[in-house]
Amino acid sequence: MTIGIWILGDQLSFHHPALQELTMERDQISIILIESMAYAQKRPYHRQKLVLVWSAMRHFARELGQEGWQVTYEIAPEFSSALTNWQQTYSITELWIMEPGDRPFIQFINQLNLTCSIHWLPNNLFLWKESEFTQWAQGRKRLLLEDFYREGRKRFNVLMKEGKPIGGQWNLDKQNRKPPKKGLISPPVLWFPPDPTTQGVITHVHNHFPHGYGEVDTFRWAVTRPQARRVLSHFLETHLPDFGPYQDAMVTGEDTLWHSLLSPYLNLGLLHPMEVIQAVQEEYNKRQLNLNSVEGFIRQILGWREYMRGLYMYETKRDPNYTQHNWFNHNQPLPHWFWTGITDLNCLHQTLEQIHRTGYAHHIQRLMLLSNFNLILGTSPQSVVDWFHAVFIDAYDWVMQTNVIGMGLFADGGLLASKPYAASANYINKMSNYCGGCVYNPKARTGEGACPFNFLYWDFLARHRQKLQSQGRLNLILSQLDRIPPEELAMMQKQSDAYRLNHLGLPNVVI
Ligand code: FAD
Ligand code: SF4
Numbered sequence: 001m002t003i004g005i006w007i008l009g010d011q012l013s014f015h016h017p018a019l020q021e022l023t024m025e026r027d028q029i030s031i032i033l034i035e036s037m038a039y040a041q042k043r044p045y046h047r048q049k050l051v052l053v054w055s056a057m058r059h060f061a062r063e064l065g066q067e068g069w070q071v072t073y074e075i076a077p078e079f080s081s082a083l084t085n086w087q088q089t090y091s092i093t094e095l096w097i098m099e100p101g102d103r104p105f106i107q108f109i110n111q112l113n114l115t116c117s118i119h120w121l122p123n124n125l126f127l128w129k130e131s132e133f134t135q136w137a138q139g140r141k142r143l144l145l146e147d148f149y150r151e152g153r154k155r156f157n158v159l160m161k162e163g164k165p166i167g168g169q170w171n172l173d174k175q176n177r178k179p180p181k182k183g184l185i186s187p188p189v190l191w192f193p194p195d196p197t198t199q200g201v202i203t204h205v206h207n208h209f210p211h212g213y214g215e216v217d218t219f220r221w222a223v224t225r226p227q228a229r230r231v232l233s234h235f236l237e238t239h240l241p242d243f244g245p246y247q248d249a250m251v252t253g254e255d256t257l258w259h260s261l262l263s264p265y266l267n268l269g270l271l272h273p274m275e276v277i278q279a280v281q282e283e284y285n286k287r288q289l290n291l292n293s294v295e296g297f298i299r300q301i302l303g304w305r306e307y308m309r310g311l312y313m314y315e316t317k318r319d320p321n322y323t324q325h326n327w328f329n330h331n332q333p334l335p336h337w338f339w340t341g342i343t344d345l346n347c348l349h350q351t352l353e354q355i356h357r358t359g360y361a362h363h364i365q366r367l368m369l370l371s372n373f374n375l376i377l378g379t380s381p382q383s384v385v386d387w388f389h390a391v392f393i394d395a396y397d398w399v400m401q402t403n404v405i406g407m408g409l410f411a412d413g414g415l416l417a418s419k420p421y422a423a424s425a426n427y428i429n430k431m432s433n434y435c436g437g438c439v440y441n442p443k444a445r446t447g448e449g450a451c452p453f454n455f456l457y458w459d460f461l462a463r464h465r466q467k468l469q470s471q472g473r474l475n476l477i478l479s480q481l482d483r484i485p486p487e488e489l490a491m492m493q494k495q496s497d498a499y500r501l502n503h504l505g506l507p508n509v510v511i
Contacts, residue, residue: 003119004030004092006083008105009053010396011098012060012225013269017121018096019069026068030090033061033071037208038078044390046214046359048221050205052393055198055223056268062197063224075204080112092116099123101309102397103316125269126309127156127302133310143311143415146171149303158277158302159284159295167291171299172244175292179430180249186257190234191220192227213339213390215357221264221393228265232276235260236283244293248364250347250432255354259362260297263394266305273301308402311416316401323385323401327413328464330378332500334387338370345452346438347428348373359393364431371408372423373453376460377500381411419473422460425451446491452499459496462489 005018022029035054061073072089076082086092095114098121100106109118122129128136136151137143150170153159159166194202198219205216222228243258251257265271277298284294315322337343341352351365361370366388374384385404389395406416425442429435435442435451444450445458461468461481468474481489 001093002030002091003094003096004032004087004090004116005096007031007033007060008098008100009033009035009057010101010267011123011125011269012056013125013272014067014225015124015272016269017098017124021121022096027070029070030086030092031064031069031071032074032083032086033057034074034076034079034082036076036079036082040208043386044213046355046391046393046395047205047209047212047216048214048219048359049393049395050209050212051198051201051216051219052221052223052264052359053268054204055194055201056270058197058201059224080114083112083114087114087116094119096121098125101125103312104397125272126306127152127273128306128310130310130313133306133314137310137314142418143314144418145303145307148307148310149299152302152306156274156277156302158281158298167295172292172295173299176244176247176296178245178249180246180251180433182433184246184249184251184254184257186246186254187238189256189261190231192222194219195223198223213356214359218357221359222270225270228262228270231261231265232271232279235262236279240280240283240297241287241289241293244290244296247296248368248431250351250362250365250369250428250434252350252433252437255358255360256362261360266301267394267396267399273305277301305399308407309398311406312398312402315412315415322412323405324382325405325412326381327411328378328467330375330409330411331380332378334374334379334383335377338387344439345373346440347432347434350434355391359391361392366403367408367421368423368427368431371404372421373456375409375420375422376453376456378460378463381405381409384409414471419471420468422457423453424457425453428453446488446495450495455492455495456499458484458489458492462493 003022005016005022007016007018035057040050058073061071065071072086074082074086083095087095093116095116096119097109100109101123136148140147153165153170154163202216202219205212222231239258239260243260246257247259249257262271262276266273266276280294280298283289284291335343338352341349341356343349343352347369351361351369354365355361370388371384381404385400388400388404389397402416405411408421410417410420425435425440429442438451439449440451441449442451442454445454458481461474461477465478465481469478484492
C-alpha cells in the first residue's frame with residue numbers, strides 16, 4: 001500500500017493529522033496541494049480571497065518541501081485529473097484526507113470517482129470534535145451559546161480559578177456595548193506588502209478573473225504562519241487591552257477598530273484557536289488587562305466560533321435541508337447595489353465600499369447592517385448566504401450557514417437565536433456615526449427623507465406579527481408596534497412596498 005496525502009486549501013497546518021500520524025521517512029510520503037480553476041469558477045469569490053488562499057497554499061507547500069516532505073503542487077483545470085495523474089505517478093493506493101470543514105466539499109470528494117481508497121482523518125482545526133458537540137447537544141431543549149460557552153470554559157480550563165470563572169462572572173458583555181465617542185481612532189493594523197509569490201498570484205487572479213468582485217491590488221493580508229503569528233502578537237500588544245468597550249461600534253473610515261482580523265488565518269489553519277486563547281490568557285496574566293476585553297475576546301473564539309461550527313455540523317447532519325430554511329418565506333431578490341456599493345444609504349454604502357476594498361467587515365457591520373437590512377427587506381435567505389460567501393475574505397460554508405441563516409436572518413425559526421436581530425435606524429444612529437453623513441433622517445419613519453431602516457423595520461414586525469409573537473422575547477417591541485397609529489403604520493407599509501418596487505426590483509446581479 002502506498003499512501004498519499006491531499007492537503008486542502010483551508011487545512012494549512014503542520015499539525016495536520018496525516019503529517020503527525022505517518023511514521024515513514026518524510027521523502028517517502030507524497031503530498032499534493034491543488035489549485036482548481038473549475039472550483040474557483042463555481043461561484044463568485046472576492047478576488048482577495050482567491051489571492052489569500054492560493055498564496056497561502058503556495059507558501060505552505062514550499063515550507064513543507066523545506067521541511068523534507070515530497071510535495072506536488074498543481075495549478076490545474078480541475079481536481080480530478082490532477083489527482084489521477086499524481087496517483088499514477090506515485091502509484092498511490094490510499095489517499096489520506098483530513099475531513100473538510102464544509103459538508104458540500106465532503107460530498108464533492110466522494111463524487112470524484114477516485115481509483116484509490118480514501119482514509120478520512122478527523123479534523124483537528126477546532127477545539128470541539130463533532131462527536132463531543134453532539135454529546136453536549138443531545139437531550140437539551142435549547143442549544144444556547146451561553147451554556148455552551150460556560151461548558152467550554154470549564155472543559156478547557158480557560159479564565160477559571162478553582163472551578164469558578166475569574167472575576168466571578170461568566171460574561172461581561174454588558175460592558176462592551178459603548179457607542180463610539182466623537183473622534184474615536186483605533187491603533188494601526190499590521191498589514192504586509194505582497195511578496196513575489198503573492199504578486200504572482202495577484203497577476204494570475206487578474207488574468208483569470210478580470211471582472212471578478214473586489215479590488216485585488218490593495219491586497220495586504222498575511223499569507224504565512226509566521227506572518228499570522230505576527231498579526232496575533234500585534235493584536236495582543238495594541239488592540240486586546242481595549243477590545244471590549246467599542247466592540248459593537250461602527251465608525252466611518254475606521255474599518256477594523258479594535259477587532260483582531262484573525263478569522264482569515266484561523267479559518268485557513270495557519271493559526272489554531274487554542275494557541276490564540278492561550279496567548280490571550282498569558283497576556284492577561286502578564287499585563288493585568290481589563291477582564292471585559294479579555295473575556296469578551298475569548299468568548300468570540302471559545303464560544304461563538306466553536307458554537308457556530310458545532311451547530312453547523314449538528315444541524316446539517318440532522319436535517320440536510322438546514323441551509324434551505326426560510327422561516328419568514330422571504331423571496332425578495334438581493335438588492336443589486338450590494339455588489340456595487342452604490343446606494344444613498346450611507347451606512348451600507350460605507351460598509352459595502354469597505355468590503356469591496358478589503359474583503360472584511362466586523363461583526364456588527366455584518367449582523368446589524370448587512371443581515372438586518374436584508375431581514376427587514378425580506379430578501380431570500382439563500383441569496384443572502386450566496387452574497388456573504390462571495391464577498392468575505394473569511395467565508396466558508398461551515399461558518400456562513402449558521403451565522404447568516406441562523407443568527408443574521410432567523411431563517412431557521414429560532415434554532416440558534418432566541419429572537420431576530422432586527423433593528424431600526426435608532427440602533428445604527430446610536431452605535432455609529434454614519435447617520436450624520438446621510439441623506440436620510442434616522443428619526444423619521446414616514447415621508448420624504450425617512451430612513452428606509454425605519455419603515456422597513458416596522459413593516460417587517462407588522463407582516464410577521466403572529467410568528468414573532470410565538471417567540472415570546474419580542475413582546476415589548478410588539479406592544480410598541482401596537483401603539484403606532486394605524487394610519488402611520490399603513491403609510492410605512494405603503495412606503496416599504498414602494499421602496500421594494502422602485503429601488504430593488506432590478507434583476508439580481510450575478511458575477
Ligand atoms: P473579532 O471580532 O476580532 O473576533 C475574534 C474571532 O472570533 C474571529 O476572528 C472569529 O474567528 C471568531 N468569531 C467571532 N464571532 C464569530 C461567529 N459568530 N462565528 C464564527 N466565528 C466568530 N466569520 C467568519 O469567520 N467567516 C464568515 O464568513 C462569517 N460570516 C458572518 C456572517 C454574519 C451574518 C455574521 C453575523 C457573522 C459572521 N462571521 C463570520 C462571524 C464574525 O463576524 C467574524 O468572524 C468576524 O467579524 C471576523 O473578524 P475578526 O477576526 O476581526 O473578529
Ligand atoms: Fe443608515 Fe438610515 Fe442612518 Fe442613513 S439614516 S446612515 S440609511 S441608518
